[in-house]
Amino acid sequence: MDLQLKGKSVIVTAASKGLGKAVAMAFAHEGAHVLIGSRNEATLQSAVTDIKQETGNEQVDYVVCDMKNPKDISGLVEKAVSWNGTVDVLINNAGGPPAGKFMDMGDDDWYHAFELNLLSFIRATRAVVPHMKKQQKGHIVNLASSSIKQTLNNLVLSNTMRPGIVGLAKSLSQELGGDNILINTVGPGTIETDRIAELNQVQAEQQGTTVEAIKWDAQQLVPMKRYGKPEEFAKAILFLASGANTYITGQSLIVDGGLVKSL
Numbered sequence: 001m002d003l004q005l006k007g008k009s010v011i012v013t014a015a016s017k018g019l020g021k022a023v024a025m026a027f028a029h030e031g032a033h034v035l036i037g038s039r040n041e042a043t044l045q046s047a048v049t050d051i052k053q054e055t056g057n058e059q060v061d062y063v064v065c066d067m068k069n070p071k072d073i074s075g076l077v078e079k080a081v082s083w084n085g086t087v088d089v090l091i092n093n094a095g096g097p098p099a100g101k102f103m104d105m106g107d108d109d110w111y112h113a114f115e116l117n118l119l120s121f122i123r124a125t126r127a128v129v130p131h132m133k134k135q136q137k138g139h140i141v142n143l144a145s146s147s148i149k150q151t152l153n154n155l156v157l158s159n160t161m162r163p164g165i166v167g168l169a170k171s172l173s174q175e176l177g178g179d180n181i182l183i184n185t186v187g188p189g190t191i192e193t194d195r196i197a198e199l200n201q202v203q204a205e206q207q208g209t210t211v212e213a214i215k216w217d218a219q220q221l222v223p224m225k226r227y228g229k230p231e232e233f234a235k236a237i238l239f240l241a242s243g244a245n246t247y248i249t250g251q252s253l254i255v256d257g258g259l260v261k262s263l
């Protein structure tokens with residue numbers, strides 16, 4: 001299948017490691033011009049080096065971009081436009097919200113999660129849409145969580161903010177379909193990254209057990225009996241954001257090895 005991504009202007013936010021980096025790697029393999037962002041410049045530089053080395057694609061660059069900072073988000077989009085003339089693909093991603101239950105969270109936690117996990121996607125989308133409208137095409141994919149389909153224990157901030165992404169994407173699919181701008185959401189089940197290692201650590205401390213025990217138990221709950229790999233997750237995003245996807249919009253897809261039981 002020709003994904004028609006060669007030379008396309010692609011932005012992947014929060015992409016210095018983990019899922020974002022795997023997604024950026026997948027686009028680079030397809031010959032896209034890939035601009036990645038995150039907060040830590042040293043990690044970004046090393047991610048760009050890794051992606052160039054693995055893919056042989058030299059058209060990979062970075063901008064320091066904290067997804068909580070609106071100026072950083074505009075700067076990222078401006079850099080992509082000055083580099084490539086437009087933005088063809090935006091992949092919205094951000095760091096995960098802290099774990100915890102409802103009574104653990106004060107107003108500051110709620111504002112933080114709103115700004116990091118929902119408002120950031122709104123801001124980045126608002127910045128790219130005029131460019132996509134001008135060229136009458138574009139793909140936006142939001143990287144969310146399986147909490148868009150089934151709540152996760154001890155993650156009330158995720159369970160509340162992530163479904164907002166789905167509402168946003170569905171609304172935008174209605175508003176922007178006529179401009180040939182397609183927007184979808186992909187949620188990871190459990191894909192092995194530092195984020196999962198951190199959550200497992202929190203759980204192990206709470207339950208007075210080892211990270212290995214938490215990990216083993218979690219994997220038994222997955223019908224495929226294993227965590228996913230970042231590159232497996234990235235393939236779903238790659239397709240939805242590619243020129244091969246011409247008619248899927250406003251949808252949510254979970255990549256989870258069968259973990260989530262909701263229909």
Ligand SMILES: NC(=O)c1ccc[n+]([C@@H]2O[C@H](COP(=O)([O-])OP(=O)(O)OC[C@H]3O[C@@H](n4cnc5c(N)ncnc54)[C@H](OP(=O)(O)O)[C@@H]3O)[C@@H](O)[C@H]2O)c1
Pocket residue numbers: 013014015016017018019020037038039040041043044065066067068093094095096097116143144145146188189190191192193194195196
């Ligand atoms: N892995 C999973 O199975 C899973 C499951 C459900 C949901 N998720 C969600 O998917 C997203 C990515 O997860 P991951 O597993 O790839 O996490 P990760 O391995 O911890 O990577 C997080 C990435 O986000 C960047 N980041 C964090 N805060 C940021 C901010 N304020 N602005 C810009 N970049 C920021 C980090 O770079 P810097 O530190 O340089 O900023 C890093 O590149 C998260 O929202 C996570 O909650 C993941």
